[in-house]
Amino acid sequence: MWKNVKNKTKVWFEERFQLEEVIEKNVTKKLIPRGISWFRCMGGFALIAFLMQVGTGIFLIFYYVPSASEAFNSVQYIRHAVSYGWLIQKVHAVAPYFMIVSLFVHMFRILFKGLYKNPRELHWVSGALLLVLTLIICYTGTCLPANSLSYWGVSSVGGEVAMPTMVTDHIVGAYNDGGMVSSRSFVVVYALHIACIPIMMCIIMGFHFLMIRRTGVSEPL
Amino acid sequence: MADYSKGRSEEELEAFYPNEILRHTLITFLFISAVMLGVLFLPESFQKATDEFASFQTKPPWFLLPFYHLSSLINNRVWYVSILVIYAITFISVPFLDRNTERRLWKKPIFFSIVIINILMIFVLGLTKYLQ
Numbered sequence: 557m558w559k560n561v562k563n564k565t566k567v568w569f570e571e572r573f574q575l576e577e578v579i580e581k582n583v584t585k586k587l588i589p590r591g592i593s594w595f596r597c598m599g600g601f602a603l604i605a606f607l608m609q610v611g612t613g614i615f616l617i618f619y620y621v622p623s624a625s626e627a628f629n630s631v632q633y634i635r636h637a638v639s640y641g642w643l644i645q646k647v648h649a650v651a652p653y654f655m656i657v658s659l660f661v662h663m664f665r666i667l668f669k670g671l672y673k674n675p676r677e678l679h680w681v682s683g684a685l686l687l688v689l690t691l692i693i694c695y696t697g698t699c700l701p702a703n704s705l706s707y708w709g710v711s712s713v714g715g716e717v718a719m720p721t722m723v724t725d726h727i728v729g730a731y732n733d734g735g736m737v738s739s740r741s742f743v744v745v746y747a748l749h750i751a752c753i754p755i756m757m758c759i760i761m762g763f764h765f766l767m768i769r770r771t772g773v774s775e776p777l
Numbered sequence: 778m779a780d781y782s783k784g785r786s787e788e789e790l791e792a793f794y795p796n797e798i799l800r801h802t803l804i805t806f807l808f809i810s811a812v813m814l815g816v817l818f819l820p821e822s823f824q825k826a827t828d829e830f831a832s833f834q835t836k837p838p839w840f841l842l843p844f845y846h847l848s849s850l851i852n853n854r855v856w857y858v859s860i861l862v863i864y865a866i867t868f869i870s871v872p873f874l875d876r877n878t879e880r881r882l883w884k885k886p887i888f889f890s891i892v893i894i895n896i897l898m899i900f901v902l903g904l905t906k907y908l909q
Contacts, residue, residue, distance in 0.1 A: 586793035587782045600801065601808050608812065643816065650815040654808070656840045667871070667892065670880030677872035684869040695841060705837060772779025 589773075596773065598662035599683075602690075605655035606757070612648040613750065620700070622746035627702040652694045659687050671774045679771075682764040689757050696749040700742070836907060843899045846906035 570576055619638060621630040634641040663683065666672055672680035699706045782790055791797070837845055844861070851857040867874070875888055882889050 582778075583794045583798075587790040588793050588797055589781050589785065590789055590791045592797075594804075597801075597804050600804075604805055604808055605812070608809075646816045646821065647812065649821055650819050651812055653815065653819070653838065653840075654812050656838075668882045670875075670882060672872040672875075673878075673880055680872045681869055684865075684871070688865050688869070691840065691844075694838065695844075698837060698841070769778050772781060 592773070595661070595665055598658045598665065601658035602655050602662060602686075603761070605651045605658060606761075608647060608651045609655070610754065612644045612651070613754075615644050616648060617750060620746075622700070622742040624702070624742060627700065627742055631701045631703070652690075652697065655690060656694065659690060663687060669774075675771055676767075676774060679764065679767050682760050682767070685760050686757060686764065689753055689760070693749060693753045693757070696745050696753070699745045700749060702742075839903060839907070842904075842906040843902035846902045849906075 616634065619630055619634045619641070621627060631645065634645050636642070666680065666683070836842070847860070848857050851860065875885070877885050877888070879885055882892060
């Protein structure tokens with residue numbers, strides 16, 4: 557009976573989506589060059605780290621409050637009161653380190669081996685854009701918890717450090733104004749961190765992967 | 778879509794499924810394990826932002842240090858942002874700037890020197906900020 561249900565479901569899906577041919581062509585019958593180097597996994601590592609960030613970030617959205625007075629307390633609530641909140645928050649804070657290392661190794665390998673040459677120029681362009689966006693999203697992420705690290709990022713510590721970007725200009729004023737931070741500033745950084753930059757990254761990633769599928773991985777030197 | 782079987786003998790090819798899928802799965806678990814070790818052992822400062830003394834003791838992530846150091850060297854904010862934007866555009870345009878047909882970086886002395894100088898510059902900027 558179970559086999560019958562399974563077959564009927566398979567036929568139902570096959571009639572509508574014709575997935576069998578796609579799966580055969582791209583997975584089960586696909587052949588790849590033997591002995592691909594482990595260093596080629598670095599882009600994949602960055603993708604895994606990005607997916608971990610998206611997964612843990614969705615969880616954090618439910619509890620984080622992007623407000624000057626509540627941001628720090630909401631993160632403390634996640635860390636101390638929510639079940640496994642400490643784990644999810646810490647993974648969200650630590651995974652970017654691994655993502656950046658993977659991206660740097662990936663880019664250096666491509667640069668040193670000249671893998672961006674014709675016809676793969678746009679692979680490099682999309683990859684470099686992703687690296688820039690990753691650095692920006694990491695920066696906005698450090699501003700959100702309103703902890704000492706955020707203060708370091710958005711203020712001029714000892715008058716030595718100027719603001720790294722213009723976007724958060726008004727936060728500096730707010731931080732310097734008796735330690736009060738405007739909630740509007742938090743919302744701007746929050747919107748960049750959870751919507752604008754991730755959506756841009758997803759679009760560019762789709763483009764990057766599509767081009768890799770079209771042209772294939774490069775030949776060894 | 779790319780066809781790797783063209784121009785290759787059977788000995789030079791292997792099945793994507795299950796060989797490569799298995800390797801991908803294995804390495805994914807290794808990566809997640811490394812992240813979990815990071816979660817356990819990497820320190821994280823969590824003092825409130827208004828504690829100005831704490832902010833002096835906290836360092837930003839290592840990959841942002843070069844940018845912070847550069848911002849402290851260039852006082853004019855417009856200049857600073859312009860330099861970053863020009864640097865990013867140059868980095869993104871590398872394939873269009875390097876028109877040499879030679880693929881290997883170490884066989885192109887001028888381009889190789891530029892790359893090494895830039896890497897060293899970023900490293901030194903980050904390290905000096907860290908040591909301050």
